[in-house]
Amino acid sequence: MKTFLRVFLIFGCLAFFITGGLRLAMIFGTKNQIFTLENVPAKRVVLVPGAGLNARGEPSAALQDRLDAAIALYESGKVEKLLLTGDNSSIHYNEPGAMQAYALSQGIPEADLVLDYAGRRTYDSCYRAKYIFGLEEVIVVTQAYHLPRTIFLCKNSGLETVGVPVEQSQYIRARYLFWNLREVFASAAAWTDILIRKPLPILGDPEPIFP
Numbered sequence: 001m002k003t004f005l006r007v008f009l010i011f012g013c014l015a016f017f018i019t020g021g022l023r024l025a026m027i028f029g030t031k032n033q034i035f036t037l038e039n040v041p042a043k044r045v046v047l048v049p050g051a052g053l054n055a056r057g058e059p060s061a062a063l064q065d066r067l068d069a070a071i072a073l074y075e076s077g078k079v080e081k082l083l084l085t086g087d088n089s090s091i092h093y094n095e096p097g098a099m100q101a102y103a104l105s106q107g108i109p110e111a112d113l114v115l116d117y118a119g120r121r122t123y124d125s126c127y128r129a130k131y132i133f134g135l136e137e138v139i140v141v142t143q144a145y146h147l148p149r150t151i152f153l154c155k156n157s158g159l160e161t162v163g164v165p166v167e168q169s170q171y172i173r174a175r176y177l178f179w180n181l182r183e184v185f186a187s188a189a190a191w192t193d194i195l196i197r198k199p200l201p202i203l204g205d206p207e208p209i210f211p
Helices: 002-033 061-075 095-105 122-131 147-155 173-197
Strands: 045-049 081-085 113-116 137-142 160-165
Touching: 002 147, 002 160, 002 173, 045 061, 045 122, 061 081, 061 095, 061 137, 081 095, 081 122, 095 113, 113 122, 122 147, 122 173, 137 147, 147 160, 147 173
Parallel strands: 045 081, 045 137, 081 113, 137 160
Antiparallel strands: none
């Protein structure tokens, strides 16, 4: 039993350091692509990943923060279009539709809103931005803890990518801590997706934003 516990402890420590190392590599490898709303270089499209809906089917606080940042970029002339990408795997759950409704309520023209209904994961959203929507470069807006992984995945999907961390609402502290912890393991999974698994998301006919 002692030998088993010793081996278990050693492997647990190795997994901890490897996972943490992958997260740190992602953070330091993308830090030069992170800007503020004011100094981010202009691109034609801002990509807004989904972040869940509340009980009323409206964007969660985290998702509303992402949308507000994208809207600020649009209003400042930094971008021409908003690519709203999220999960619509059920008729009862439509992230892109809710994101569109919110953006319209803030005065963004419907013609400048592009909806991606198959962005179930960040990996899928980045991949489809390149291979379905025909983009070569994007700005991504998301929370600071999620930004390195999003930039990493989009860059490795063939997109020239810069990112803007959003101004965050007052999230429930326990939930915020959970998100940060989850991101460590999600970052390791992102490395696996890019280097080993290379999964194909839901695809379909190309829908270039700029034909």
